[in-house]
Amino acid sequence: MLRVGDQVHFEAAVHRVVGLEGTLVRLADQDGSVAVVHLPHLLTSAGFEHLGSAPPAPVPHTSRLAGLPAVVVERAEWWEGHLLEVLTGLPPAAAPGTLPRLEYDPASRPLGERERAKAAELAALGVPGASTRNLQRKLRRYRDQGISGLVDGRRDRPSPPISARADPRVVEAIEAVMTESIAQSSRSVAYFRWRVERLLDERHGPETVPMPSRSAFYRLFSELGSGRHITGSARTRRSLAGRPDGPFGQVTAVRPGEIMEIDSTPFDVLVMLDEGVPGRVELTGMVDLATRSVTAAVLRPTTKSVDASLLLARTLTPEPMRPGWPDALRMARSVLPHRHLLEVDQRLEHSAARPVIVPESIVCDRGNAFLSRNFRASCRALGISLQPAHPGTPTDKPHVERTLESVSTMFCQFVAGHLGNSPEARGTRIEEGPLWSMAQLQELLDEWIVAKWQNRPHEGLRDPAAPGRMFTPNEKYATLVAIAGYVPVALSGDDFVELLPTQWRKIGARGIKINHRIYDCAELNLLRHQSSGVREQDGRWEIHHDPYDVTRVWVRQRSGWITVPWRHLSTVPGPFGELAWDHVRREMPEGTEAELAAAVAALLDRAHAGPPTKKTSPDRARRTVARTRAGTRPTIPLDLEPDMPAASSPVDPPEEDAPLAKVIPLDLFDPLEDPWSKR
Incomplete structure (x- = not known):
């Protein structure tokens, strides 16, 4: 059988078949000259011989050589040079025009003779294992695997897992203990070793299954618990256990509001509640999947169904500009198509640069606030599809989970009263510092979302055609609204x-x-x-x-x-x-990125400083105390001595017949003292 790539001996030279068409054969010699002959003439010519197929060049698997000792790699390369000489007649470092040695010339020696010649040569050099059979095995591995097939298999052989050599009953008990620890507090490996031993006694009888040694158990436990945070963070462990098996699914939203996610989380800032006591609040937010816009975020002591409905109402209405906000935060000064949107929604005339997105479907968890009759009725009245997530599956709404975590990282840590995301990250005496009220903190959060979040390039908003560029939520909304359009909800x-x-x-x-x-x-x-x-x-x-x-x-x-x-x-x-807005517009120039950056910096400085408090200067405080004490000092001595001269009295002495009035001493009044400390 003659195929393209075969070598033939024709007219006292070695040719390679480079083309076949009907009865015509195209041949190329070693100098590159091409000739076309008829197949019958080729087969009947004097000295014709079919030399077989040329050995294919193996695909190098160089990545498998990474991490191996240099001596092992050099030995594999040495064998590769000898095998290439057997297959092609020339070693890899041969100069152009070099003729093969006679015993390795493919034109005159078949492959078997060349293999025996190479084995004899290596045996004469004292190479161990230089037999013809060993050489043939190396040739087969080289054809299949390339140079990596020439590496000593003992060096490249992966070690079997420890669990494959351990007692299956011990492995089963460790897996059971790891599963039951998902919802428990974190413990050390010593506890799990004790728990596994007790579990084996319960299942198979006391001392029936031998326990591995301490070091062997630790190695086995480390292998089975890899990537599961068994002894690490309990929160991370529960999150990893909630991940679905197999690859993550991907939901793509092509228009604003197609899929939105809502969730609540504790806010990592201590606030001053209405009762005058410090306390924590919850943050409830709604995120649009297509644009990653935070359409609304509210702070409440405890999230209830009315708060979820209120969040929905704030999503459907524009964010108004507030007094004191920089003019650069206006929608008219942003990348949002304000002029075109204003033609269909007059409410946007004096709104901030936060898009109004009408939800089509909302993904929520199974909290009481989101599954309540009030919130369901609100969604049904507005034609919104409510999709509860699977129980204990935060990956059903990962975008809002990550967004609320980013709010804590990017905003909360700059605010006075920051608590940290865990007790170990919490400072001391946070409640004694300046604390914002919930209404003040809500306004700071609204301003930060408009100024920072909506203008920050987002990792999930990369351009598919140019992955190196990231969009901001406002830029993505401006891109998608031009395609999908905008129809405001007639929310009266x-x-x-x-x-x-x-x-x-x-x-x-x-x-x-x-x-x-x-x-x-x-x-x-x-x-x-x-x-x-x-x-x-x-x-x-x-x-x-x-x-x-x-x-x-x-x-x-x-x-x-x-x-x-x-x-x-x-x-x-x-x-x-x-x-007020006309005055701000006259004072501020055209909005730029520098203005937005300055607005964010000023906002964070103001949030970090805390609310202003009334302070009394030390001089004034001392003066007040001195004046108060002087006014309460008695002007008449309480105990007058009989022999005291009259000149020592600051007032005229009383008449001898007049009775002395009873003097009741008064305590000194300290204006800086806490009036409630003696109650």
Whole structure:
């Protein structure tokens, strides 16, 4: 059988078959000259001989040589040179034009003779194992594996795992103990050795299964527990145990709002609660998968169903600019297509640079706040599909999990009152430092999301055509909204109020009292001291309020809602109006990246410093104490001696017949002393 690549002896020279077509054969000699002959003429020519197929060049497996000693690699390369001479007639370092030695010339010697000649040559050199059979085995391995096939197998042979040599009953017991430790606290290997020994006695009887030695058990335990954090972090161990088997699935969202994820986590900052005591709060956030935008994030002492509904309402409404925010945070100054979006949604006129994304489906965990009737009803009313994750499977919503962790890393550590992500990372006397209130911290978080997160290049937003470039959430939204479009949800004012938390209150002469704030207006005159008619609530009225906006509440009546303002609203600084925004616009130039960076830096500095506190200068404090003590010092001696001269008294002595008044001494008043310390 004649094939392309075979070598033939034709007209006293060795040729290689480089082409076959019908009865025509194309031959090429060693000088590169090409000739075309008829197949019958080739086969009947004098001296024709089929020399066989040329040995294919083996694919080098150089990666398998990594880590081997240099002596072993040099020995393999030495064998490769001799084998190439057997196969091709020339060693690898032969100069161009060199003729093969006669005993290794493929044109005149078949392969078997060349193998025997090489074995004899190596035996004469004193090479151990230089037999023809050994040489043939090396040739087969070289053809199959390349140079790595010439390495001593004892050097390249992987060592079998320790568990394959251990008692299967011991391995089974270790696996069972590791499985039961997933939900437990972390322990040392010594505990697991004791637990495995007890488990073997329970399953197979006392001292039936011999335990490995201490060192052997530690090696076996290390091999079986590799990558499972059995003795490490309990949180990491539970997370690894919750991973699905096999490769991770991938869900791709091609438009904003197609898939969104919601979750809650403890916030790593200590805040000052309304009662004046420090405490922790929870962060509930919603993340869009397509753009990685944080559409809303709220802080609450405990996440409830009304808070989840409120988060949904904030997602569907634009983020308003706040007094004091840099003008560079306006949507009109960002990469978002503000002018085109404004044509279909007038609410965006004075909004911040945070996109409004309408959810199509929301993935949540199985917490009570997200599976409550209130949140389900809100999603159903807005046409949103709610998809609960599998129990104990945080990988069903990994994006919001990682985003909330990034908020702790990138924001919380800069805020006064930072607690750290674990007790071992927590400082001392955190509660004694300056602490933000929950409402103040909420405003700082909203500003940070607009200024930092939405303008930060995200690892998950790389361009498929140019993986070296990363998009920011705002850039990705601007790209996708041009393709998918934007249709605002017709969320009316009444709809927004319906999603707010509800409280039931009486309407008295002073109005409505909620969280120690009094709300009142003239429209409540007809409702004061009246019953709402709801017997289940003892005649109280339904009040809806926004926990993040204390300026007003809403009272439900038969004809609709009554907006009731806060009675002290006029005394609160920082008015919100068009004049303030026009003034800021005139003062600020066109927005640049430098302005955004400066805004983020100023925000972090302000968050780290904590809320301002009233301080009294030392001189003024000492002066106040001195004046107070001087005013309480008695001007009449308490015990007058009979023989004391009258001149020593600062006042005229009393008449002898007049009775002396009883003098009651007063304690010294210290204005810097805690008034509650003696209670």
